[in-house]
Amino acid sequence: MSDSPPPQSTGSSVVKELPPVFTRHEAVVGAALRAELDGRTLPIYDSLRYYMGWADVDGTLTHSPEGKRLRPTLCLLACEAVGGDPADALPAAVAIELVHNFSLIHDDIEDGDRTRHHRPTLWVVWGEPTALVAGNNLLAISDIATQRLRDAGVSTAIKAGHILTERYLSMMEGQYLDIAYEGRTDVTVDEYLMMIERKTGALIEGAVELGALVGAGGSSEVVEGLRAVGDDIGRIFQIRDDVLGIWGGPALGKPIGADITCKKNSLPVVHVLEHARGAQRRELQRIYARDEISAIDVERVLDVMDGLGTQRWCQGQAETRWNRARKRLASLQLSSDATREFLELGEYLLVREV
């Protein structure tokens, strides 16, 4: 299977739907996440239940869209892929999802983002100081979940703790670089990829590595191989996110070119700013020097991107990584079920539209 041609960016409608591995783990992940906040009665935990999609602003339990839970799904799948019981990796899956949500709560503050999953962000409802503390609370709760990994054996638990701390620090360094890049129009593609490797990649890679580590009961070649697959999956996830940020449009409830309007440094933007030449380059620099980017400016940037084949190039970057990941998956000799589910998941990430 590793020699079949790479999936096309125009993948079939079947592939564009969330593959079964997500729904297979959805209930157990959802229950385990909720359990971490059960019995916590200070009002600040209501703000977290709201953010996680389990409650309204007033604390009434509800069912809002919870997101894909990509990281816990990857973690449990990696655990199964090496023959482990996914229940053993559940504390790690939960911890990673909570760290991810902690980072989103703080990102929303840092970026001034007012909406996520079609709802007001935490700081918009509760104010910045409370949102900042709520994020920090969630991080502590993720530590508590991590400590529950002890059942997987002390040495694995200690190693898992180290991996989580490293990944968390990488994520913060990536977040710092993202902030430091703001307002710059000379960020290179290499600088950008190095930033997302940390900001998004570290935690996704960590999800796969931790699941495999717990499932295998310690380090091994297959754990290292899956970690590398996780690294590729993280890159693919972010590249597709960046493509959707420009061309995703209606399915995301955003106009075409949304990330241009808000001057976000994403892969297509970094690519076009690095590769445009001559008059086009000067025009892009003028547009990005303006306080606000108009709809006409967005059209111009999109035209230059079309001319440079920016979307195709971005998608190609993701496909290159996916081909590498597929070859590696084939070499790891996982069960056929696990291989198939990893392939479905990766192919979905490559072409997803939401």
Place this chain on the structure above:
Amino acid sequence: MSDSPPPQSTGSSVVKELPPVFTRHEAVVGAALRAELDGRTLPIYDSLRYYMGWADVDGTLTHSPEGKRLRPTLCLLACEAVGGDPADALPAAVAIELVHNFSLIHDDIEDGDRTRHHRPTLWVVWGEPTALVAGNNLLAISDIATQRLRDAGVSTAIKAGHILTERYLSMMEGQYLDIAYEGRTDVTVDEYLMMIERKTGALIEGAVELGALVGAGGSSEVVEGLRAVGDDIGRIFQIRDDVLGIWGGPALGKPIGADITCKKNSLPVVHVLEHARGAQRRELQRIYARDEISAIDVERVLDVMDGLGTQRWCQGQAETRWNRARKRLASLQLSSDATREFLELGEYLLVREV
């Protein structure tokens, strides 16, 4: 010694100076803290070296006031007090000091405080988004320090990790309550004490408990006894801080009544608002309902505090806890050096003027 009368709030000038235990540990704590940031080259670590007092804004190494390093000092003293080698507890001492500084960086953002130790706060220099991330980075580095505790034995290291997480979560809950109390004039003394127990007390108590735990190589009655002493010391520290926030004045570079002007809910303020009656109560409510509290208003609040004996009452609350802590210290049969140093430290905290 535990039967001698409690020190007076007008303690001798000798007691008001930093006792030798602080200077005894200063160099080793300073070097260990610096080592955690050594070799970290991203500019965000310059902002942390600045905040810790080791560098200027431009990264030039410098010697700014570093604060007392109360928490690491307590941690190492507690380790020695149970017969341990303070070097073993150094990772815990460092971790706690870093968590403390992480919380200060975020507190400065939450409270909009522009100055700390006579220097601009991190967010003032680098902006809020970077400051928020810098705090999170420091927290990760504290986790890395904690993980170095493994040398003290796996089971002690695991227990220490749990204690740190619990204390960190308590601290965040306390910080949340502090924010939630803002603008309220009906916070009771009990509510306030419960808040500072978490916001300030949890980490100071944790410093003593962790030092004792590592020094003793596991839980024991004396570890539990020292933890309780740490709980009292945390309370005393915060009460004295609150007294200085009103009456500290020149030594802190602040006018008398500073915490009244900024409407901070501190123990004296909560006390006067809870205990004033009749016309005085109505006047205080009117004053605290104003957008800005004038110098004349501050004088009035100070008058009411004088009438109610608020300063004496606050100091008495601290002395009651100190008497309890001293009795407990005497009962723990520590070495005479350790007992003396704990007594010097506690008596200093009771009357310190900076």
